[in-house]
Amino acid sequence: EVYSAEHGVEVWRLEDYLAEQHPKLVEHFRAIEQATQDGDMDVTAISAGEFAQARLQAKAQGSYAKHYSEGDISDGLRNGTLVRGTIRLRAGGGMRSESQGVIERSDAPDIVVVGRAALNRACSGDTVVVRLLGNSESSVGEAKAADGDDDDADDAADSEDALAVEQIEAGDEAPVVADKANLATAVHGVVVGVVERRWRPYVATLQADVAGGMRHLAVPVDAAVPKIRMHYADTAAIADRYFVVAVDSWEADSQYPQGHFVRALGRIGTLDAEIDTILVERQIAVSQAALGFSEASLREMPVNSAERPWAPSSRDLEGRRDLRDTLIFSIDPRGSQDIDDAVSMRRTRTGFELGVHIADVAQFVQAGSATDAAARARGTTVYLADRRFNMIPEVLSERVCSLRGSSDRLAVSVIWDMDHEYNVERTWFGRSVIRSACEMCYEQAQELLDGQCKVEGLDPKLEPQLATGVKELTTAMRVLRSRRRLGGALELASTEIKFAFDPQTHAVAAAAPKRSLEIHGVIEEAMVFANAAVARRIHESFPTAALLRRHRSPTADRFERLQRAVRARGLDVDCSSNLALAQSLQRIAGEAGDADMAFLVKAMATLAMQEADYFATGDCATEAFAHYGLALEYYTHFTSPIRRYADIVVHRQLLAALQEPSETPKPTELSQAWVGTTAMRLNERNRQSKLAQRESTELFQSRYIAQLSGDGQHVVADGVVAEVRTNGLIVFVPKFGIRGPVHLRDKTGHIRLPLSTLTGRPRDADTHIDGCSDFSADAGRLSIRLPIDAPAFHLGGGANVAFSVFDHVTVLLRVLETRRRRAPVYMTLVSRASSNIRAYRSTLAPLDRTFRVSAARPTADQDAEPAEPKGPSKTTGVQKPGPAKPSPDYYSVLEKFGQLSLLETTHAAQML
Structure with a gap:
């Protein structure tokens, strides 16, 4: 005030200024102020001696080993005693009882790091330096011994939220060792340094200070991320909400990293909040609203309205091959708006002409434009179970670029002249203009292929020509696919769950495995053929800068x-x-x-x-170009430029390859450095997008199971044992596309065999048989000895209950309501059956109540034991699925990722 009076300058205290001018920042200021007062810079609240004693006590409670110095790390890397790599963490998930990390090595066995102390403050994605411990049981003990007892009251307070369904991703967490038998033979290590942090914004929920202070724990929704200490005053405002927290540091004397509150998201459990959480966690966007397009991008869009529908101008048509008189048609999922591709197939005098015609997105998305920058940043359209977030504006993706029926559209075409044996004689690449005769859905095309007349929704006058085209295309693709199979092309598993939504409430109305049709494989094979042809062409012209896609052979x-x-x-x-x-x-x-x-x-x-990935051809040897799953020497992505930025780059490269070298300056897309950098970015963007798709599917699977059980019914389904673990089974439920753990032993070693395994009654699933013993599990079989007073029922008088991999079982599906994370689906064993044997219930003897049972009292510890459900009473039987349709070929696993299902295997397959 004195300074203000003397100098005529208005002076504010910072807190008063913020309260007046920026009230939303006051809470942040107070949190920073509190953090400062709690730190080393302020000892005014207590004496220096008391402060020092408190700091020493804190260090003793949460101490980690100090990281090596830069010099020691350099020396260790040079002499081979230390190893550098990127660590991936799997903390407390599914049936694991300890934090685990893995460092993958292509030229040596992966390194496993077990326990918090051995991880030594490393977070998933960090570049770390590891000291090897060896590959004996003693190395496991060393890692564990270093860990000590680091559980505290904070962990116990929210232990019921530890349940996590097993989710192993191909090329990601699959190498993490789970079972003790594997741990004993693995190469173990201890983190001694963190070279580069990969901290990101984390979505979390609040574990408030029970003493009423401002120091709280943020509990990340990602169970592999440790809790984060933060300061925040208004806990009531975020007590039931997701919020974003950032990590600032992690000192050796702190059990948890220190961070700060960034912003609040929505209320836990609401659909929009769950979707926003997925987007933030997968680093796609800060929210759904942020995925709109900028004004600069929208100004670049062509005019397309009811009054002025877009049509190609004479200038647009210059230099294009006119294919508007050729019978061209598209086949897509029902209701598709973003139609990337169309096909044509006709007989010629010498054989056949096959055409694949792809939307010419590069015509409208110019390199260096605002739209191009947005598309490159996004990398891909993000498909969730109930919505999608486009890579390019809708005016392009759904209208101007989309190859809609009966409309003139610009395309980039690949046309093959083939003999009568479908051997390629000539290939033409170039820009074209097409007019698709018909937009068909897969079901309509399959009906034509099956010979059905008067297919609903098709023009009767056009139907005969379409039927001929579909049948001739199918015949050709059968031959091409057969040739790839002879070369080693794989047919891998892909189960997709299709959700139907109530248009009013947006609740899931139905969910069922996607029907597999032959026509799916026909279109997929045509796209593979085009992608492979374009890959060869751009590599011929740009041997060091072509953007290709490879799939390395697994070890x-x-x-x-x-x-x-x-x-x-x-x-x-x-x-x-x-x-x-x-x-x-x-x-x-x-x-x-x-x-x-x-x-x-x-x-x-x-x-x-392993995951397939993009790469610049100059970054690896030619023999490393091959695609293992597709059995192709050259492969790229060319056929989906509306939803993948890689395809736009490939289009530009192909068009540049077709020009005379002197006609156009060298574009950025022909620089090896730019292509290599872009490839790495796209690999990460695609991976995060697919993980978001997986998590979206899990969200709606959980909501659907909750709906089914919400009216007091049991949700009982047939499953198959996918794995045997040291404390239970991993079971796959085809009906719902769910794969997860069934626990038969808890963390303390107590056997938890449900009484329902003897009675077959779902109501007995939460009652455990006391006195079970001799729990034995190996790679393929798990057995439990029943107590002597247990009735044998259908076990033929034997004393063992056994489960083998691929056995059929019945499970009870429920949803665990948690306070801190998305409610997961979990399973409880109901009954067992040998493979291919379905029913025992009709032969069950009356239950002898003289043997001992105990009601389930689950504890959700790190072993993720299911919590006790809330009161279902009725039973809804879920029928076993009918005979499986022919498996889709590898391309369907590779390309179709709009609607995902299986929590582990399907989504892992999609990663390829």
Whole structure:
């Protein structure tokens, strides 16, 4: 005030200024102020001696080993005693009881890090330096011993939220070692330094200070992320909401990292808040609203309105091949608006002419434009279960670029002249103008293929021509696919769940596995053929800068789980090459006599695969270009430029390849450095998008199960044992596309065998049989000895209950309502059955109540034991699915990711 009076300058206290001018920032200021007062800079509240004693006590409670110095790290890396790599964490998920991390190595066994102390403040995605401990049991003990007892009251307070369904992603978390038997033989390490942090904004919920202070714990929704200490005053405002928190530091004397509150999201459990959480966690956007397009981008859009519908101008048509008189048609999911591709097939004097025609998005998205920058940043259209977020504005994706029926549209075409044996004689690439005769859905095209007359929704006058085109296209694609299969192309498992939504309430009205039709594979094969042809063409012109897509051969150790499982059933699988694997999978499907088993074997093969990825051709040797799953030497993405930025780049490269070298300056897309950087970015964007799709599907699966059980009914479904673990089973439920753990032993070692395994009654699933013993589990079989006073029922008088991989079981599906994370679906075992044997219930003897049982009192510890459900009483039987349709080929696993399902295997397959 004195300064203000003397100098005529208005002076404010910072807090008063913020309160007057920026009231929304006051809480942030107070949090920072509180954090400062709690730190080393302020000791006025207590004496120096008391402060020092408090700091020493805090260090003793949460101490980690200090990281090595830069010099020690450099020396260790040079002499080989230390290893550098990127660590991925899997903390407390599913049936694991300890935090785990893995550092993948292409030229040596992966390194496993077990326990918080061994992880030493490393977070998933960090670049770390690890000291190797060896690969004996003692190394496991060393890592555990260093960990100590670091559980505290904070962990116990929210332990019921620890349940997490097993979610292993191909090329991501699959290498993390789960079972003790594997841990004993793994290469172990301890983190001794963090070279680069990959902290990101985390979505979290609040674990408030019970003493009423401002120091709280943020509990990330990602269970692999540690809790984060933060300061915040108005806890009531965020107590039931998701919020975003950022990490600032993690000192060696702190059990948890220190961070700060960023912003609040919506209320926990509401649909929009759950969707926003997915978008933030997958680093797609800060919210749904942020995925709109900028004014600069919208100003670049062509005019298209009811009064002025867009049509190509004479200038647009210059230099284009006119294909408007050719019978061209599209086949897509019902109701599609963003139609990327159309096809044509006609007889010629010397054989056939096959055409694949792709929307010319590059015509409207110019390199360096605002729209191009937005598309490159997004990388891909994000498809969730109930909505999508476009990569380019809707005026392009759904109208001007979309190859709509009876409309002139600009395209980039690949046209092959083939002989009568479908051997390619000539290939033409270039820009074209087309007029699609018909937009068909898959079901309509399949009816034409099946010979049905008067297909609903099709023009009767056009139907005969369409039927001929579809049938001739199918014949050609059967031949092309057969050739790829002979070369080792894989047919992997892909189960997609289709959701139907109530238009008024947006609740899930129905969910069912997607119907597999032959026509799906026909279109997929045509797209593979075009992608492969374009890949060769752009590599010929730009040998170091072509943007291609490769799928590296998996290492032998990735198939160990698959091989152990099939050997337990007396079968064998040869994983020495893609051709050998394809032949083995086909043989197993025939010998198993069980469609569910055949599917799971393919699913396990899928999990063994590495991710396919984009790359610049100058960044690796030619022999590394190959696509393992598709059995192709060259491959790229060309056929979906409306929804993938990689395809736009490939279009530009193809068009540049077709120009005379002197006609156009070298564009950015022909720079090896730019292509390599873009490829890495697109790999990450695609991966995050697919994880978002998976999590969206999980969200609606959970909501659907909650709806089904909300009227007091049990949701009972048939499942198949996918894996045997040391404390239970992993079960796949085909009806709902869910894969998750069934726990038969808790963290303390107590056996939790449900009484329902003897009675077959869902109401007995939460009553456990006391006195069970001799819990034995290996790679393919789990057995439990019943107490001597237990009735034998249908077990033939034996004392053991046994489960093997690929056995059929019945499970009870429920939703665990949690305070801190999205409610997951979990399973409880109801009854068992040998493979291919369905019913025991009609032969059950009356229950002898003289043997001991105990009501379930689950504890949701790190073993993720299910919480007790709330009061369902009736039973809804879910019928076993009918005979499986023919599996889609690898391309469907690769390309179709609009609607995803299986929590582990389907989404893992989509990662390829």
